Amino acid sequence: MARFIASALSLGVAFAAVSAAQVSAADEEDKPFDLKPFDGKAGGQVDGRLNAAEARLAGLHKTNPVLAKYDTDFSGDLSTAEFAVLNADLKTDPKDPGDLATVATMVDTANQTGGLRVVPIEKEKVACAASSRFYVRKEELDISAYTAAVSKKEAKGASLAVSLEDVSDIDRTEAHGIIVWAHTRCLPRPEGLPATASYLSSWSIAPFLAADGVRSDDLEEDKSALKLGVGLQVARSGGWFDLQAFALRPYLQTDFRGKASAYGAQASWEPYRLDHKLNGAHQPLFGDVYGYWQFRLEADWLHVDKPGRTDLKAETDYAWLGGVAGVVLFPPMPEGWERRLKVYGNIKLHRDVNNAIEARLNFVGAGLNLDDDGDMALSLDYAWGEDRATLDRIRKTTLSINFKY
Amino acid sequence: MTNIIRAGTITSLLRSVLDPSGQRQIDWEAPASEYIVGENGAPSAFANALNRSPQFSGYGLSLGPNDLADADKLRDIVEAIIGWFQRRGWQVVL
Numbered sequence: 001m002a003r004f005i006a007s008a009l010s011l012g013v014a015f016a017a018v019s020a021a022q023v024s025a026a027d028e029e030d031k032p033f034d035l036k037p038f039d040g041k042a043g044g045q046v047d048g049r050l051n052a053a054e055a056r057l058a059g060l061h062k063t064n065p066v067l068a069k070y071d072t073d074f075s076g077d078l079s080t081a082e083f084a085v086l087n088a089d090l091k092t093d094p095k096d097p098g099d100l101a102t103v104a105t106m107v108d109t110a111n112q113t114g115g116l117r118v119v120p121i122e123k124e125k126v127a128c129a130a131s132s133r134f135y136v137r138k139e140e141l142d143i144s145a146y147t148a149a150v151s152k153k154e155a156k157g158a159s160l161a162v163s164l165e166d167v168s169d170i171d172r173t174e175a176h177g178i179i180v181w182a183h184t185r186c187l188p189r190p191e192g193l194p195a196t197a198s199y200l201s202s203w204s205i206a207p208f209l210a211a212d213g214v215r216s217d218d219l220e221e222d223k224s225a226l227k228l229g230v231g232l233q234v235a236r237s238g239g240w241f242d243l244q245a246f247a248l249r250p251y252l253q254t255d256f257r258g259k260a261s262a263y264g265a266q267a268s269w270e271p272y273r274l275d276h277k278l279n280g281a282h283q284p285l286f287g288d289v290y291g292y293w294q295f296r297l298e299a300d301w302l303h304v305d306k307p308g309r310t311d312l313k314a315e316t317d318y319a320w321l322g323g324v325a326g327v328v329l330f331p332p333m334p335e336g337w338e339r340r341l342k343v344y345g346n347i348k349l350h351r352d353v354n355n356a357i358e359a360r361l362n363f364v365g366a367g368l369n370l371d372d373d374g375d376m377a378l379s380l381d382y383a384w385g386e387d388r389a390t391l392d393r394i395r396k397t398t399l400s401i402n403f404k405y
Numbered sequence: 406m407t408n409i410i411r412a413g414t415i416t417s418l419l420r421s422v423l424d425p426s427g428q429r430q431i432d433w434e435a436p437a438s439e440y441i442v443g444e445n446g447a448p449s450a451f452a453n454a455l456n457r458s459p460q461f462s463g464y465g466l467s468l469g470p471n472d473l474a475d476a477d478k479l480r481d482i483v484e485a486i487i488g489w490f491q492r493r494g495w496q497v498v499l
Contacts, residue, residue, distance in 0.1 A: 189469035242450035272450035280443020
């Protein structure tokens with residue numbers, strides 16, 4: 001298959017180059033279709049008119065430019081000799097008959113030497129296999145259940161910083177990241193389902209441990225959230241959206257000192273429509289600049305027993321509704337560095353409907369993958385606003401090296 | 406009658422999906438992530454983006470995320486599309 005694909009790809013380039021000049025049946029449509037050659041063919045008599053068989057043959061030639069050109073004996077299909085002429089023309093003058101949906105029955109000699117090579121079917125379609133692996137990323141929702149192998153290149157990495165200050169005697173540890181073990185299963189498309197219909201395409205179960213915050217001897221900045229939970233995710237493919245991801249994550253929450261006690265559950269909906277640049281894109285905005293806009297809705301219910309090292313209130317239920325909206329751009333980069341740099345800005349806006357609290361956290365930043373695989377990345381972020389996990393007010397610039405697995 | 410499609414046609418159509426302008430150099434050996442960007446679900450979402458594209462909708466292409474689950478390079482996507490045609494009785498020729 002690989003050798004055939006390589007040939008096909010090179011031919012595809014050639015076809016793209018000549019596509020503007022290709023001759024097609026459409027170019028010939030300005031001329032009236034001559035029915036005379038079909039009189040007396042298909043077993044009929046030469047009598048100045050077409051019977052049903054002759055008319056059917058004429059119809060085939062009229063709608064099928066390959067037949068029209070190469071079915072020189074008017075049999076309605078291509079013989080071995082006619083097929084050889086077709087093949088020879090394609091090799092020396094590659095006009096792409098790709099707009100042709102149907103060709104007359106090809107004889108079995110098509111795959112013999114000198115004929116068109118048929119791409120062999122090397123393997124039967126294999127049903128989706130389940131996969132299980134660890135991930136290390138920055139945020140819970142940076143993990144996806146949708147693919148067997150989640151790309152690291154565009155994901156944000158986790159970061160850990162430890163400083164031991166001898167002069168002021170203030171030790172500080174800052175961590176932002178999540179460790180996930182994800183068991184994922186993608187589901188095959190049901191047979192016979194219309195191309196535009198939606199269906200359940202994958203599910204996953206993903207226990208996680210998430211850390212976000214600072215442990216410091218300076219109690220002013222000692223704010224943190226440590227969550228242990230299970231992510232349950234399903235994805236639907238098709239319909240108006242290319243993909244929709246639904247997630248539910250119940251969790252237990254404490255802080256880096258183990259003082260806090262809370263539990264809750266988070267739900268999210270993340271839709272994709274690539275031609276509208278919604279959460280992804282397959283075409284550049286212009287030139288070699290790619291970009292898309294982010295959008296995700298979230299609901300987060302949290303019951304706090306003990307706030308610990310957060311600004312949450314004891315014996316309080318929080319019910320956050322909101323989401324994330326933002327923009328991601330990939331500026332043009334030198335060859336070999338494509339799509340390794342991205343700049344982004346987003347707003348995380350949530351409102352606690354129980355307590356009439358609004359938490360708005362803004363980010364702008366840039367990230368650069370330091371290697372091809374996306375294992376390590378350098379990021380520069382400026383964040384300001386309120387973190388709903390701790391209700392801590394933030395205004396900080398962070399330069400960090402992040403790692404992903 | 407057997408339906409026939411050239412493999413070069415498939416690559417030409419995919420090329421026009423990824424680059425409607427026809428101006429860019431497409432590297433079929435490059436990672437798909439250089440041409441399909443987005444949040445983590447974007448590579449899977451591309452299956453339906455292909456299905457709805459004017460280039461492939463006429464053929465009734467009905468790929469799912471599972472068809473592209475192992476598509477690391479663009480050539481893997483070409484192979485997945487070829488596989489779809491073959492499973493539906495098309496002969497794919499060079």
